[in-house]
Amino acid sequence: MRNLIKAAGRLFGSSLPEDELARGLKAHDRKDYKAALEAWLAAARTGHADAQYRLGRLYDLGQGVVRNAVDAVGWYRQAADQGHGEAQARLAEIYYYGCGQPKGVVPTDEALSVLFPKGLKIEQDYKEALRWARAAAEGGVVGAQAMLGYMHAAGFGIPPDYVEAERWYRVAAEQGNAAAQLGLGTLLAGSYGGASDPAEAHRWFRKAAEQNNVMAWYYIGTQYAAGLGVEQDYTEAANWFRKAAEAGAAAAQRALGLLHARGLGVAADPHAAETWLRKAAVQGDVEAMVQLGHLNSRGGGMQPNLLDAATWYRAAGELGHREAQKIIAQMYFAGSGVPRDEMEAARWLERAAGQGDPQAQLRIGALYAEGRGVSRDYDRALDWFRRAAEQGNTDAVYNIGMLHSLGLGVPRDPAGAIQWLERAASQGSVLAQFRLGAALAAGDGVPQDYAAAVLWSQKAAEQGHAGAMVNLGRFRMQGLGGERDIAEAIRWLTAAAEQKEPAAMTALGELYGHWSDHKDFVQARAWLERAAALGDGRAKTLLERIPVPPPSNASDLNGGRSRAAGEG
Numbered sequence: 001m002r003n004l005i006k007a008a009g010r011l012f013g014s015s016l017p018e019d020e021l022a023r024g025l026k027a028h029d030r031k032d033y034k035a036a037l038e039a040w041l042a043a044a045r046t047g048h049a050d051a052q053y054r055l056g057r058l059y060d061l062g063q064g065v066v067r068n069a070v071d072a073v074g075w076y077r078q079a080a081d082q083g084h085g086e087a088q089a090r091l092a093e094i095y096y097y098g099c100g101q102p103k104g105v106v107p108t109d110e111a112l113s114v115l116f117p118k119g120l121k122i123e124q125d126y127k128e129a130l131r132w133a134r135a136a137a138e139g140g141v142v143g144a145q146a147m148l149g150y151m152h153a154a155g156f157g158i159p160p161d162y163v164e165a166e167r168w169y170r171v172a173a174e175q176g177n178a179a180a181q182l183g184l185g186t187l188l189a190g191s192y193g194g195a196s197d198p199a200e201a202h203r204w205f206r207k208a209a210e211q212n213n214v215m216a217w218y219y220i221g222t223q224y225a226a227g228l229g230v231e232q233d234y235t236e237a238a239n240w241f242r243k244a245a246e247a248g249a250a251a252a253q254r255a256l257g258l259l260h261a262r263g264l265g266v267a268a269d270p271h272a273a274e275t276w277l278r279k280a281a282v283q284g285d286v287e288a289m290v291q292l293g294h295l296n297s298r299g300g301g302m303q304p305n306l307l308d309a310a311t312w313y314r315a316a317g318e319l320g321h322r323e324a325q326k327i328i329a330q331m332y333f334a335g336s337g338v339p340r341d342e343m344e345a346a347r348w349l350e351r352a353a354g355q356g357d358p359q360a361q362l363r364i365g366a367l368y369a370e371g372r373g374v375s376r377d378y379d380r381a382l383d384w385f386r387r388a389a390e391q392g393n394t395d396a397v398y399n400i401g402m403l404h405s406l407g408l409g410v411p412r413d414p415a416g417a418i419q420w421l422e423r424a425a426s427q428g429s430v431l432a433q434f435r436l437g438a439a440l441a442a443g444d445g446v447p448q449d450y451a452a453a454v455l456w457s458q459k460a461a462e463q464g465h466a467g468a469m470v471n472l473g474r475f476r477m478q479g480l481g482g483e484r485d486i487a488e489a490i491r492w493l494t495a496a497a498e499q500k501e502p503a504a505m506t507a508l509g510e511l512y513g514h515w516s517d518h519k520d521f522v523q524a525r526a527w528l529e530r531a532a533a534l535g536d537g538r539a540k541t542l543l544e545r546i547p548v549p550p551p552s553n554a555s556d557l558n559g560g561r562s563r564a565a566g567e568g
Contacts, residue, residue: 018048020048021039021040024037024039033064037058040055041055049079049082052078052084053090056076057072058072060094069122073099075087083139088133088135088144089143091129092147095128095132096124096126096133098122099121099122129151129157137171142172146168149172150169153169166184166192166193178216179213181205182205182216184204185203187201188204189229201229202228215251217243217249218241218251218255221236221244221255223237224236225255234266237264238265242256248283250280253277253283254287257273257276257280257291260276261291268301270299274296287316287321289313292308292312293309293310293316293327294309306337310328310338313331314328322352322355322357325352329344329348329352329360331345332348342372346374347373349367358387358391358393361385361387362388362395362396365382365383366381378408381399382410385399385403395424395431397423398431404420405421413445415446421436434467437455437468438453438471440453440456441471450482453480457471467503469496469499473490473496477493477507486511486515489511494508502534503536505530505536506527506538506542508524509525509527509531510542511524512524513525513542513546521546524546
């Protein structure tokens with residue numbers, strides 16, 4: 001029957017779809033895309049799947065037609081619906097990554113809107129991408145099998161499934177697909193879905209590297225640098241990094257720059273480090289930008305350049321690098337490499353905070369509470385502190401407690417403040433432990449409880465907080481919350497006094513002049529005089545009540561005079 005149709009076609013002068021396909025292939029080889037378009041269009045209209053696929057390619061690449069993803073997808077879909085594997089695979093790619101407007105095309109142009117009523121752009125659609133990738137992969141298209149492995153590993157639009165990812169990667173890798181070999185190696189090296197196997201990962205990276213896969217060269221370098229699956233060898237790492245770096249891989253350029261900066265496997269050379277880091281940075285490698293900032297700010301063997309450091313930190317910050325945003329903020333606070341500008345510093349901190357950085361959230365909250373670089377706003381301060389606290393930042397929890405205690409941004413709530421302080425204190429905040437001890441001793445917001453006050457004060461004192469040492473010394477001195485223990489009181493108060501804490505000196509003066517069973521007014525006055533000299537008002541008042549002892553050498557002087565007289 002097929003031969004009969006061919007014969008009829010020749011008899012009546014019409015071309016068969018296969019003939020039109022072949023004619024289009026020859027024209028395409030000659031780069032006569034218009035002729036190819038006409039031939040394939042004739043075949044495609046009869047339902048010829050391969051011709052439909054090739055028409056899709058012309059629109060996809062803009063060969064002989066205005067590049068148009070929508071028309072490309074239209075032809076690909078017709079071929080894909082007939083089971084054309086390559087069309088299905090390409091549809092998967094387009095839907096996975098999306099396809100933007102061609103450069104130079106103005107979407108509001110009236111003529112274009114008439115010619116392309118469906119537009120010139122394909123939005124990402126992970127569900128469609130997965131559907132077509134699976135169809136092509138199950139049909140044996142190796143590239144689609146590799147892509148399906150990647151989709152399951154990356155988890156965009158679907159939950160990650162590392163078992164499925166490894167299955168499809170392995171199917172494609174064993175057929176020699178370099179991208180799948182790289183992906184399989186990455187799964188095995190990173191212990192995704194199971195125990196890591198860096199040696200097996202290295203074997204697959206090698207296979208991909210033999211096919212000149214640039215990222216495989218980079219990953220082999222990382223294995224040698226870290227000693228994963230191979231003996232650690234920085235020289236070998238540098239060789240692989242250099243190979244990938246010279247091929248343009250930004251990550252390898254960054255890695256090679258860091259080896260030069262640290263003198264690992266290559267000569268320490270800050271200028272070579274700067275060169276390679278810059279190559280990576282101009283490709284948009286954010287980590288390279290940050291490392292350039294570090295290199296220029298510290299010098300590392302070359303003249304520090306804070307202006308360049310600020311430029312690179314700012315560039316990384318603009319691309320969303322949180323650490324860079326915090327660093328450039330600090331540079332604006334200090335006027336280091338940039339003009340001193342607290343408003344600009346606050347702006348950068350708020351950007352980092354908005355990305356969820358708890359330290360930045362803590363600091364911007366403090367700025368709003370203090371009115372530095374921003375208008376004072378306790379409500380916003382409280383909001384940022386809460387966000388940081390939700391991430392476990394203990395200082396933020398403490399600050400919330402203090403806002404409740406002082407009634408800033410919220411009604412004054414001593415009982416609520418105690419709850420926040422207890423939470424921070426339990427997480428190890430020294431300040432919270434000190435404040436909680438003081439509040440329990442004073443009965444502020446809670447029933448007075450000296451035993452608990454001693455407990456929290458001791459925790460803070462043991463971490464070196466001078467105020468807590470003073471409170472604990474006073475508790476021991478007066479027997480509050482436990483037995484009196486003068487020796488223990490002296491130990492804590494002396495430790496605080498050694499930190500130049502006037503309140504500790506005053507307390508020691510009180511101890512020797514009043515609380516001790518063996519009063520020592522000389523010691524008492526000595527400590528009170530030291531505290532008074534540091535401006536402690538209570539010490540000045542107490543000095544007036546401490547008797548002035550007679551000169552300690554008065555009897556010696558009399559005896560001396562008697563002896564002198566006798567000798568006379």
